[in-house]
Amino acid sequence: MTGTNDKVRSLFLSALMVMSVVAMGTAFTAGAVADTSGNATVESLEVTQNRVLEADDSRSSDIQTQTVEFDAYLESGDTEEITIDTADAEDNGLTIDDVSVDGSTSSDVSVEDVDFDDDQITFDLSEDAGGSTVNDATVALNVDFDVSDGENANRLEHVVTATGDDGSTTLSPVTATYKIAGDYSKTVNGEDSVFAGETIRFTPGAENTQIEVYTTDDEGAPTNNRVANFNTAFDTAINFDTSNLDTGETYNVQISGSGVTDTDYDLAVNDLGLDAEARDTQISTEDRIVADITSNANLDDPWTATLLDSDGEAVEDDNGDAIERTGSFSGSGAATVRFTAPTDSDHYGTGNYSVEVTHDDTGITSETDSIEVSEAGDGDVSFAGDGVFTEEAGDVANVTVEMTNTDEATVTIGTEDQGYYIVYQVSDESGDGQVSLEFNSYTAGRTSQDNVVSVANSDDEIEFLTQGGDFTNTSEAVGSDTLDPTEYEMNASVGHVDMGTDDYTDSDALGSLSLQPRSTDGMQSWVTPKGTDISDLSDDVGNIYDEIGSSITESGEVAYDDGDADGDTVILQLEAGGIEGAIDHANGLKTLIDNNQDNDDDEAIDLTIEQTNEDANRNAKTLDFVNDDAISVIEDPENNSYFIAVELSKVDQPTRDLAEGDNFEATFTIEDDNVLNTIDDNEEVTSDFTLVEPNTELVTNSDDLILIESASGQTISGSTNYAPGTDLNVRVKSSDTASPFQTRPEATVQTDGTFTTEGADFSEVSPGTNLTLQTRRGGSAVGDEYDGRIGEVPTASVSISNQTTDGSTVTVDSVTTENGGFVAIHLNNASGEVIGNSEYLDSGTQQDVEISLDSALDENATVVAMPHQDTNDNEEYDFGDGDGADGPYTENGSAVTDSASITIQTTEDTPTPTDTPEDTPTDTATPDEGEDMTDTPTDDGGDETTTGDGAGFGAVVALVGLLAAALLATRRNN
Structure with missing residues (x-):
């Protein structure tokens, strides 16, 4: 647990760390470090030479020196160990080449045991005179940085601590800040957009200029949330890495300082989406390394791909140059990079590799997963499947050659004995282990080989060697003759070999191209x-x-x-x-x-x-x-x-x-x-x-009217000779000027030529309103115009009770319909399957309507009874949503229904009665009038038998329940 003292100590340390942040001035003076005696050990840390380390291409030398000065305060005989933390320099690609003592203004102060690596410098600071105290002695160190691999950074932070003889470490580190000038992708001086991760350059034009970056709200106004705060320090410009900014957001940049006009502008951050993915992560030394690149880059933006080893270092060729590929992005921001198969040389063979892709304009990179390269086995080629390819003469045959541990093969179709042959070399540049060849049997022998065979995958490559045989005559026109239908031999060999060599005649794979007669x-x-x-x-x-x-x-x-x-x-x-x-x-x-x-x-x-x-x-x-x-x-x-x-x-x-x-x-x-x-x-x-003339017909009643209820969900059905899939609409408008109304419900023609409009709402149209209806396709009327009328919603009611049946029928207690119709039985719910329906029922009330089911129920179920209208007046139940379907009676827009549980009755075996022995008395004594039978004792005083639902049984159950509850309560308390 964190006690009060620890909390106070934490706050104290936080306060000390906050107090250590120093406002940057020309000399970048830092606060003092106290020694164990309470005196200041070092203070006034500053850089007196090469405040800006140039790490870009403009540098005059790879080795650049910073001279670091500080004032020393030492009591007589003191020795302090001083540490300068240079981890920031290491993180930005700088290495320390050497550290030397430049000198001291006091002969009583010496710097000894200087040691360094890339992330820190340590040395001892001693008072040598003995018996005296050194105050304000200036000590200088020269730090030589190798900046050849320097990366972008805004500033470098060196943290200095001093340790006394007793081993304690000071609590207040001193911070000095330096800047390194590196590459950047673009200069931002006003409203602009950038890709997250690219390094941009602000150029306010004055030293010691403050630059702050704030988030913005939904209205685009800056918030109080500051996400970046930096200073140009010794330069009039500074680089800024946008990696920590969120993609898709807009930020507000505020610039202020002496010598510049205070200004602010918006900076939109987009996602480059650069991603490199290895096509295969396990390959052999016979395979190419292939990576697919995706991005949101612009068309023709350049990219560079570098092959890296397992240490993340660029792989070099035999000349010592990095193995790289360059290209530009397509309009979709995609690209593919290919490296030649590993040669198992000193630089590039078996092992683990990756591909790092850089978007050149921004410097943003993406790296593939590790690609394991193992020693290839012997190369092998074969024809796909059973090696037999069948086409009709005159067609283009697809012949696929599969390759293992090689990406090169030589293939031939036909033989000299068959009167025609063609030979070509193929290369699996796509890296999928196969090359599919498209052989045109119509042009074969009548044009140059380049126009006979091509590759199905444009990434693959093909090089023709020759075509020949008695049939071949390229001076004759294409179409003057074609190859005969027959079976042409094929063979393939590993590698690119020449016609007539042993490798070719002694091929690695055999196949055939079977050309059948055309028709x-x-x-x-x-x-x-x-x-x-x-x-x-x-x-x-x-x-x-x-x-x-x-x-x-x-x-x-x-x-x-x-x-x-x-x-x-x-x-x-x-x-x-x-x-x-x-x-x-x-x-x-x-x-x-x-x-x-x-x-x-x-x-x-x-x-x-x-x-x-x-x-x-x-x-x-x-x-x-x-x-x-x-x-x-x-x-x-x-x-x-x-x-x-x-x-x-x-x-x-x-x-x-x-x-x-x-x-x-x-x-x-x-x-x-x-x-x-x-x-x-x-x-x-x-x-x-x-x-044929386009035509439509709408479904009407026997009076040639289309009746529509004053309700929602009303549909209109019809048929047409327009093609199935045609979109139609039916214009419905009132013909009564006192009740203007118009709607155009849409419909799609079905495969049988029928159509039904989407449900339309007529609930606000008064019953009795006369209508005209016209089917339309696009803006044109199709077929005749029909008359219609809005009618009252006909009423109905239904009642069905729970019942036990053999599963073949159900009985509806009562159904009342205003216009006659049917009762349909749905399984489970109102939208369930219709499993039976009644015969036509006249209007009025019908009692005990027995309905035979289409197939008998074999288990208990819930059924729903639903009255339906005879919409097309044919006294035949037509179920569905299409032309002439009999819709249900509705109330308040919903179908009228009632449901019931159906229990399937089962037949149980009746036990056969046993005969009563003749010597068993059958008469039972009748008690005298008024005799209390409840006090009659059992014959033998044996155990009393109590039925399962008797009072005694209930008391036992209750007692057991109470005991169980008590035990459970006790257990819970425990």
Whole structure:
């Protein structure tokens, strides 16, 4: 425990420490240190030479000297041990090279046993004359600092203490302050923003200028919370490390002092977010060291990455230079740094390393975790999977080579005996242990090898050696002939080796590329709503498959309004294999079709979209697949699919406008003499679609009215031929001028073409108000206008009691409905599953309504009875939220319900009675009138039997309970 004396002592020490803080002046005079006799040992500590240690590139020498002077006070024969703590200097990269005595103004004072390391200097201060006292003798020491590795700092603080002969240490250390000039990232003279951690420079322009930094409040005004306070001291400028400032905050900087105009301004602190992460933390000497860098840096900001050893020192190459990489950040602030595989040399081999990345503009750094490099085993290469890759002839085959303990391999496809081969060297620059090659079987042998194979990962590298064989003839045009469907041998060897060497012929891995005959398989039509983001589908073809069945549905009818030239989007899905290589070489299907339209008619590849029901004496309307930007292609060659999106709302042709009723046929053709054709006739697939008038129908009652209750949560249902996923709204407005009202609840078309609006609030609309309802898409009306009316909320009540059943039925005691309807039974609660419903019930009150359940209950349960209206007047219960659903009766916006517990009855075995022996008397004596049976003793005076619920049993239980409570209370007290 801390006693009063200790508290007083703590306060006293704190006070002494506070009293030791000295206002900085030109000489930086410090307070005195008292010796054990009560006399001052040293005082007036100051620097007389090189007050500013220059540690930046402007320094004249790596060794710079500070001369430290102080006044000595010693009694006769005293010896004091003096310590100057230079830990601040060490923390900022300075080392002490030497300490020497410059001299003393008194011959009676000597400095002996000078010793030093990087964080302190010690020496003995003695009075040598004997019998006399030394007062105010000036002693000077020269301290040589090596500043070659000096880092940024505002000032250095040297703490001086003196120790007497009795070993006690003085309580009041003396502090002297020095400044070191170092590198900084930017000069701040007014409102500005910085990255937390960068060192900035304030330049008030005068010595001894005070600079204070305060937090700000939500309004941007400075608070009383000062987070930094420093002084320019001997210079007119000073550096400031922002590491201790919080990111995302704005601070107020206040500058004052003699020779400057008092000023203040805001300083915003941002997060650079610099982070370096090693891609692998355990690698071999065959692997590259790869680190991924992320940051909030600006585009093209430069960075430097340094390879560090386990001691945090820069790794040097054989020339003694630090191993570094430089680069600049991308627009996202990202970058990747790679170092060559360790060579197991004297400088760079097995061991632990890290990568330190520096943002050059600010000096902010980030370091990866430790990367362990171990000796690599023998290198090995293999083809992924079972080594067999299958594609259709004419497609682009992906061949993946896997590497272990090496990042270089030589790969070949084909052989001279097969009439074609190609050889290339690959390098795993991405560091993922594999290189995926994309081999274009359409261009192979008809163009330079650079246009035959590429790498899937742009970080990897490939260098071609040769391609050859009887088939190879690069003077012939691409598409003049293609590789035959067959199985082509493949092999791979470790390292980059030359064609024909033993390493190549004696390969490390074998595989095969199986090219199958290609085919053109079919075409089908899909429809999707106007406004579907085609670019989003193009960026990730998987989005198409995700939307199929919801906003993309198979259909040959496409809603199109020729009045507004507006309609849905058609998506034609072409299914064809073996055309990927040709499309890839042409940079797209549109370009491939455009290029091939100039071929002879019997060699063309074409895709046309042409009207099939043209009017008499009129040419058929055609959609220009190649030149209309409203027609785009989304490629999925991996699944032999190419989606052609025709946005009808954007087409700018044909010369005659599209019209409702136009029927179009899309035809993809590969003519019989084209090199890709695999049959004796044209390869041709087609798909039709028809433009139909957009239409919607709303659900009405038998009187062709739409009745809406004067309540909240009201919905309107209908159907349409617009594409599923289309957004519609229904404009509902009163036709009575005395009760103006309008709302537009929204709806989305479902896959079956139905829609139901979101719940709308009609509770403020008076019953009897007449309405008109019109479905709209965007700003245009669709379909007919309907009449409607606001009606009173029909009433209903229901009652159901707890009951025991066999689980197949439940009985509702009573149900009353104003307009007739049904009673639905929900399991557990009102939103639970509907497990049964009644037949149609006339309006009025019905008693004891037995309802058969869809499946029998096999355990006890809670059920909820809920009356429903016959919304569509068909006397059939239609449950759900869609078109024609029978909604529940409501009261105050909530469904009318009652609940009950259902107990499932069980059948128990009845014991078989045993016969009474003939010799057992059956007559029981009848007591005389008035006889007190309670006093009748037992026959044998034996134990009395008491039933479990008798009075005797209750008393025993009570007594046991009281004893237990008493014991528990006693235990708690203990």
